[in-house]
Amino acid sequence: MKPRKKKTEEQKDSKAMQVELEELRETVENLQKEKDELLDKLQRVSADYANFQKRVPKQIADSVGYQKESVIKSLLPTLDNFEHTVASAHSAEDVDVLVEGIRIIYDQMLDILKSHEVEQINAVGESFDPALHEAMMQKSVPGQEENIVLEEFQKGYKLNGRVIRPSKVIVNKITSEQPQQQEQTTDECEAADEDERTEME
Numbered sequence: 225m226k227p228r229k230k231k232t233e234e235q236k237d238s239k240a241m242q243v244e245l246e247e248l249r250e251t252v253e254n255l256q257k258e259k260d261e262l263l264d265k266l267q268r269v270s271a272d273y274a275n276f277q278k279r280v281p282k283q284i285a286d287s288v289g290y291q292k293e294s295v296i297k298s299l300l301p302t303l304d305n306f307e308h309t310v311a312s313a314h315s316a317e318d319v320d321v322l323v324e325g326i327r328i329i330y331d332q333m334l335d336i337l338k339s340h341e342v343e344q345i346n347a348v349g350e351s352f353d354p355a356l357h358e359a360m361m362q363k364s365v366p367g368q369e370e371n372i373v374l375e376e377f378q379k380g381y382k383l384n385g386r387v388i389r390p391s392k393v394i395v396n397k398i399t400s401e402q403p404q405q406q407e408q409t410t411d412e413c414e415a416a417d418e419d420e421r422t423e424m425e
Contacts, residue, residue, distance in 0.1 A: 295340065302332045337381070345380035347373045347391040356380060358390040362397040372396045 309325035334344070345356050352359065352371040360377055368374065373393045380391030 298336045305329050341384045345391045347376045347393050352395045357393045359395045360392050362395050368396045370398045
C-alpha cells in the first residue's frame, strides 16, 4: 500500500513540475517576444533620431539662408536709392536736394528695420534706464530733472522687444554744489563791479 502512495505522489509532483515547466516556457517565450519588439522599436527610434540629427542642421542652415536672403532683398531698394542720390550729387548744385535724398534713404532704412521687428530706443528727454541706455558721461544742467537723458551719442535698437544695442547717452546729474556755485558767481560779479567803481573814482 505504501509504495502505491509514493508512486501517486511522485506522479502528482511530476505533473505539477511539467505544468510549471510549461508555464515557465510560455513566460520565457513571451519575454523573448517582448524583448524582440522592444529591440525593434529601439532600432527604429535610433534610426529616426540619426535621421533627425542629419536633417535638423540642414533645415537650420536653409532657414538662416532664407532669412539672410529676405533681409538682403529688402535692403536692395535702399541701396538703389543711395546709388541714385550719390550719382545725382555730382550734378546737383543745391545741397538741399542731396540732404533730402539722404533723408529719404534714412527713412526707408527705418521702415525696413521696422518690417524686421527692429525698433529704435527713445532716449533724449526720457528717464535713464540702464536696461535701455548706456551712460557715457554726466552733465549738470539746471532746470532739468535728475537722471534725464540730455543727449544721445548713438541710437539704440531693440529686436522683437529685446535690446540688441543700448543707446549711448549723456545723463543729467544734479549736484548739491550747483546753487552754491551760482551764488559764488553772483558774489564774484558784485565784487568785480565794486572794484571797477573804485578804480573810476
